[in-house]
Amino acid sequence: MNQIDEHKLSFVLRHYRPGLFDTQKAWEKVSGMTSRHPMRWILLWAMPIAAALILGVFFSWRNTWTEYNAYDLAQAFTLKDGTHITLAPGSTLRYQPHKAPRQVEMTGKVHYAVARDEAHPFRVTAPAATVTVLGTVFQVSEDRVDVTEGRVRVDGPQGKGVVLTAGQSARLKDGVPMLEETTLPNPSAWATGVFRYDATPLDDVLKDLSAYYGVPLQVKGDSTGKSLTGEFSTDNLDEILELIGLALEIELVRE
């Protein structure tokens, strides 16, 4: 800045007062804008506020959690993406339907029939593990994952994972999912309401039913080499026992 500019700066600084020579205020005065177009000024103030409000509502709407609980009875629900879930008594599940329709958090035991969507994996975060799937039927509980259809990936908190296919189960031991050698045929009967057997050895059928009803069962007669195929509703144990007995020509009794 040359000498004459220093003069200009000195002149400006000598007379400067904040708010003086305010072009906007002067224009409002000269044009009578404030009285003629009050709406314009209201809009100028209101629009950013309205925009902020809309954004706020939008984001809080997006972040809304939907929560499901099952108290005394198992409860079935359908999520936004078409996935069917069944919650065992005492279980909870929550997710953000607008933000992450295929990511759920859960406690307790939940059975899933996941709507297929290859592009968007379905993720279950449970206290013990994270389960990622594309579209299958499986269930997750505090200490195990059972797969009925398709494939799922189970990751423990330490990041070690296993892939399970239909009929396989994993138990979580110290945060590491371990493939189970022997599994019950219908780990999810409580949710599906059906026992499904396909040439299942009779001994496995009895274990399955015992586990479900909490009742020890015994065969009267010779059970060796006998297996069962068919579907039974979970409604009534005595009826199931009678049907199986008739089909295999044996007698099943509660101990």
Place this chain on the structure above:
Amino acid sequence: MLQTKEIETLFRTYYRPLCLYALHYLGDPEAVEDVVQESFTALWRQENPVANGKAWLYSAVRNRSIDALRRTGKTEPLPSDLDGPISDDDAEARSALEARLWTAVDALPEMRRKCLLLAKRDGLSYKEIADELNISEHTVRNHISRALETLREGGPQMLDFIFSFF
């Protein structure tokens, strides 16, 4: 007759330069704003076509300023600088950059502006400013040198940018 839109453009471009121009004549900011605003109102009411709005406004402000000075008894109304009289052409030529500097001072961070004005406008020493604002002399010196840096280097360019919004 000029359209409101054209008047508004002239106003947003020349209001502050015209104020600085009139300030060289009148030295009183309040009288300055009255004169400049009256000139714009007169332009608005002008029935005859105005070819050069800027030139018309500068001469309107000059005439009104000289009238105002004559009313206070000055026989030779001349524009002036802090050091004494300057020519009317000089006052007009300087007003544009002075307006930019004014806007640049407006845009300074508050503490820098306060320190700068206390020193350059009110003539306080760094020590007096430090006491007044409850900061160290070193900080005062810093604020002032930063402020001057902004005004000398960044100010005018930055204001080109700000003006382009109008």
